[in-house]
Amino acid sequence: MNKLYIGNLSPSVTEEDLKQLFREKNLPVPDKILLKNGYAFVDFPDQNSAIKAIEILGNGKVELHGKVIEVDYSVPKKLRSRKIQIRNIPPHLQWEVLDSLLAQYGTVESVEQVNTDTETAVVNVTYATKEEAKLAFEKLTGHQFEDYSFNVSYIMDMDAAPPVQAPRTRRGGRSSRDQGACQPGPSGGFGSPRPRQQDFPLRILVPTQFVGAIIGKEGLTIKNVTKQTQSKVDIHRKENAGAAEKPITIHSTPEGCSSACRMILEIMHKEANETKTTDDIPLKILANNSLVGRLIGKDGRNLKKIEEETGTKITISSLQDLTICNPERIITVHGSLEAVCKAEALIMKKLREAYENDIAAIHQQANLIPGLNLNALGIFSSGLPVLPPAAGPRGAVPHVAPAGYNPFLSHSSHLSGLYGVPPASAIPHQHSHHAPEQEVVYLFIPTQAVGALIGKKGQHIKQLAHFAGASIKIAPAESPDVTERMVIITGTPEAQFKAQGRIFGKLKEENFVSAKEEVKLETHIKVPSTAAGRVIGKGGKTVNELQNLTSAEVIVPRDQTPDENDEVFVKISGHFFASQTAQRKIREIIQQVKQQEQKHQQCAAVSPHHSK
Numbered sequence: 001m002n003k004l005y006i007g008n009l010s011p012s013v014t015e016e017d018l019k020q021l022f023r024e025k026n027l028p029v030p031d032k033i034l035l036k037n038g039y040a041f042v043d044f045p046d047q048n049s050a051i052k053a054i055e056i057l058g059n060g061k062v063e064l065h066g067k068v069i070e071v072d073y074s075v076p077k078k079l080r081s082r083k084i085q086i087r088n089i090p091p092h093l094q095w096e097v098l099d100s101l102l103a104q105y106g107t108v109e110s111v112e113q114v115n116t117d118t119e120t121a122v123v124n125v126t127y128a129t130k131e132e133a134k135l136a137f138e139k140l141t142g143h144q145f146e147d148y149s150f151n152v153s154y155i156m157d158m159d160a161a162p163p164v165q166a167p168r169t170r171r172g173g174r175s176s177r178d179q180g181a182c183q184p185g186p187s188g189g190f191g192s193p194r195p196r197q198q199d200f201p202l203r204i205l206v207p208t209q210f211v212g213a214i215i216g217k218e219g220l221t222i223k224n225v226t227k228q229t230q231s232k233v234d235i236h237r238k239e240n241a242g243a244a245e246k247p248i249t250i251h252s253t254p255e256g257c258s259s260a261c262r263m264i265l266e267i268m269h270k271e272a273n274e275t276k277t278t279d280d281i282p283l284k285i286l287a288n289n290s291l292v293g294r295l296i297g298k299d300g301r302n303l304k305k306i307e308e309e310t311g312t313k314i315t316i317s318s319l320q321d322l323t324i325c326n327p328e329r330i331i332t333v334h335g336s337l338e339a340v341c342k343a344e345a346l347i348m349k350k351l352r353e354a355y356e357n358d359i360a361a362i363h364q365q366a367n368l369i370p371g372l373n374l375n376a377l378g379i380f381s382s383g384l385p386v387l388p389p390a391a392g393p394r395g396a397v398p399h400v401a402p403a404g405y406n407p408f409l410s411h412s413s414h415l416s417g418l419y420g421v422p423p424a425s426a427i428p429h430q431h432s433h434h435a436p437e438q439e440v441v442y443l444f445i446p447t448q449a450v451g452a453l454i455g456k457k458g459q460h461i462k463q464l465a466h467f468a469g470a471s472i473k474i475a476p477a478e479s480p481d482v483t484e485r486m487v488i489i490t491g492t493p494e495a496q497f498k499a500q501g502r503i504f505g506k507l508k509e510e511n512f513v514s515a516k517e518e519v520k521l522e523t524h525i526k527v528p529s530t531a532a533g534r535v536i537g538k539g540g541k542t543v544n545e546l547q548n549l550t551s552a553e554v555i556v557p558r559d560q561t562p563d564e565n566d567e568v569f570v571k572i573s574g575h576f577f578a579s580q581t582a583q584r585k586i587r588e589i590i591q592q593v594k595q596q597e598q599k600h601q602q603c604a605a606v607s608p609h610h611s612k
Helices: 017-025 048-059 095-104 131-142 208-215 217-229 254-275 289-296 298-310 337-368 448-456 456-468 495-507 530-535 538-549 576-611
Strands: 004-006 033-035 039-043 070-073 083-089 108-113 121-127 151-154 204-208 232-235 244-249 282-288 313-316 328-332 439-446 470-474 484-491 521-528 553-555 567-574
Touching: 004 048, 004 576, 017 039, 033 121, 033 484, 039 530, 048 070, 048 083, 048 244, 070 083, 070 151, 083 131, 083 576, 095 108, 095 456, 121 131, 151 232, 204 208, 204 254, 204 484, 208 232, 208 244, 208 254, 217 232, 217 254, 254 337, 282 289, 289 298, 289 313, 289 328, 289 337, 289 495, 289 567, 298 313, 439 495, 439 538, 448 456, 448 484, 448 495, 456 470, 456 495, 484 495, 495 521, 495 576, 521 530, 521 576, 530 567, 538 553, 538 576, 567 576
Parallel strands: none
Antiparallel strands: 004 039, 004 070, 033 039, 083 121, 083 151, 108 121, 204 244, 204 282, 232 244, 282 328, 313 328, 439 484, 439 521, 470 484, 521 567, 553 567
């Protein structure tokens, strides 16, 4: 995505004129310029350079031979579909604000930050449909936020390209290099290549003054690190220009990551001793927020244990520090070099376990909800990669484990929690030509979690309701010593999915469950008393099958008295996917009962006419 279109060129413009313009604007001078009559195509060395060129040259103010030039990505019309890029986003903008803004124009399937050396943020957004992306493109172009004006471009959507026959892979290898994700085969099933071992890199922050020493003359020092540890080390020098610290990403086995980390720490200690700049060089590990709770453990037990075993002091940055340009928590480890390295191995082991548990949960639960698009969910928040696209129809679940690690992709923030925006296809509809029916769900959360759900001055619950398109109310406590509070959620099936998902995610993010537990909550839904027997089934057969299918506990209390609407409660307990699947299945049973009752009524109305 580094090829740019330069339009509205004067016929007198030459290739050398364009190169001179790039030099004047401190842009890389491309090797390849394809000059046509009135326009040109230019290949830039990387996406960062391309973005910089668009921002500098495409602002409607740059003239060449008396004409204001146009600059944007070179994207064929057939590939302008569901993907757009938004630039010039304020760096302090909170994720929930951006979420709400993007959701106004349709269902957002994914949001990825693009690493640039600009002061403002850049994100790539994928919508569920071409029409939604077009609307967002039109509405967000020039959108004013404070003193910032958004710039929006289409980017290539390869899913929109006509299907082509997959090339045969060479024996013993893949046909081409990918972005680190193992792609599914034509079937997306067991015929696909075996997934690689999960790539869970170590990300650390280092003082900017040590970056030169880490790289070494002509890059020899960092080459030596990568060679000895058999790792890939990326030093993000251009990120956050002028910042006091720079991130480094290390890709390798757990042992390789630890070895590379030790060598980098040794280089910094040596440089500090020689220059006498500082005595204290802590290790700073970057970790996404959704994993940090399990690192800390209940009442901080896991962290305390690591401190005791290694003789280190460990602190973790505040949730309040998370912004659109800072989506990760910083784990700072103080101690001797040996102690810090030992702590790093234990910390990464905990984070890796949490990551692998989350990935396993994704694949285990993915097939429980037909049509569920995990790419759109932002499951397990910012540290976990979105699944690679399925080879089959969009929304099908691939059998290939995701690889790579994008700490920005699904973004963990005060609102986002673990679950992102589901597509409409994630929610089964009985009748697509009718407006979805409003449903009421009663969700029970720990009393101590109420404050986190409401947020400061009620902002969190308001933003959540706006995002989900649902009414969310917390019922008053029945007594001062209750351990649970009831949250009443009213909305369409899709709104229920969004609202409940983010509430489950918020509880996990805020560490309301122990390190290795999934969030499990009790949910009540009302069903007509005439349908209660159908939910139970003969001899409890239906409810047993329902529990086996969903892994949720489903109870229909037998001693209930129907309310004024002739309805009774069904109780569902389980993690998010289990609860959602059980709710959908029970709603299907209710729908079937209603349809049968309508048929009986119609037959009863018709039969007197036949008897005459």
